[in-house]
Amino acid sequence: MSRKAGGPTSEESSKSARTRERILDAAAHVLSRKGYAGTRLGDIADQAQLQAPAIYYYFGSREDLIEEVMWTGARRVREHVSETLDALPADTDPMDRICAAIEAHLHIELELSDFATAVIRNSGQIPEHLRTRQLAEEGEYGKLWRTLFRDLDNAGDLRPGLDPRVAHLLVLGAINWAAEWWNPKRDTFDAVVRNAQSLVRHGLSARSQLIEPDEQTGSRPPRKRTRRTP
């Protein structure tokens, strides 16, 4: 709505640019915890260790600041996952690429960035006019995932009966939701990644056929399973 403030916008790291970063980080932190309407400039200022009016030297308005958090969050997720995929050997098979994307997405979501969780938790509540740049990023990110699933399908390894679009949204949901429950004191990050990959790999693959036990062959002892230690 309002115009950019006169403050520096470039990406060099002058003192001024670093203060701007501090404010942006603080805004992502507060936004991810309090939600859009609950995000107060006062809380952001506390987190960034300055007074609220100082924010206006760097951002034109509260809305401008929040808009930039959402866009930055969407962009960083896409870039991180995209770069991870680009770094894979050229002959990596489609399912392994999907598993790599799952790990990369979880990594930036759970370990790297308040920006990612700010986006995940607030996309549904933020006014449309603040989401233009974010939506463009998410469109690109959606393309990336559609390509991963299309490649799996083209390789003949997407199980018949699964719709690529719906399946991709369910998978993304499973990992996005991890931000709501993951507690590093209960589960290691690696445990979450391994479970998600295992679930998805077997859930999607056309090679994952359910073996009918037909008659009780008795070949499998009914195990009493002990708790896994991660």
Added chain:
Amino acid sequence: MSRKAGGPTSEESSKSARTRERILDAAAHVLSRKGYAGTRLGDIADQAQLQAPAIYYYFGSREDLIEEVMWTGARRVREHVSETLDALPADTDPMDRICAAIEAHLHIELELSDFATAVIRNSGQIPEHLRTRQLAEEGEYGKLWRTLFRDLDNAGDLRPGLDPRVAHLLVLGAINWAAEWWNPKRDTFDAVVRNAQSLVRHGLSARSQLIEPDEQTGSRPPRKRTRRTP
């Protein structure tokens, strides 16, 4: 924080009780779309077709009203899924019970209730003191799912390598997140249910082994993989 207003609280459907329901429904509607901090009594009043101060005849405060929405949402989800499971034949196998729970959860989340989405979207942003009753309900609901997974495990049908707790949270995430993207104009409700059930069934089952293609047996035509378009 504040006490209940003197208004009727029982579940009979006098005119008064129905007005109270209308306000509660309106609050769930607004809460699920605007978020906790963004939920205005004025918006709730508009939705319920009365003026804001009238709300205070039925609820002691904005917080009391929101607390009841969250509790009601959590309770309805648990009751709906629980009743669905109870109605299954006693010999239904564990995986089929999980699939039935998935359908029931999706059903109340996507088709029946703003209360469910209000809970899903706001649990992370609402102050703790408004969540006591909701958390108790969710504890019970968690037990229900843990039982489903434990039964699957005890039947020897939870694939080794999956942690029952993590797997159950990933599954619940996949279906909770559907509220963020499902559009009845794009996908039928049944399509979402079928994809989710298929993904989970193959993703969890110990009987779902990946068949290694080792050598190209020629049984599957090697479909051409198209290059990604940026």
Added chain:
DNA sequence: GTCTATATACGGATAGAC
């Protein structure tokens, strides 16, 4: 660049008429 002081708007809550 960052602060204190303050103008202005908005939303929850209450008083009291009907």
Added chain:
DNA sequence: GTCTATCCGTATATAGAC
């Protein structure tokens, strides 16, 4: 039971000192 009028706390944003 539901309304109109209003009080009051809080939040964004601006003015202007340093």
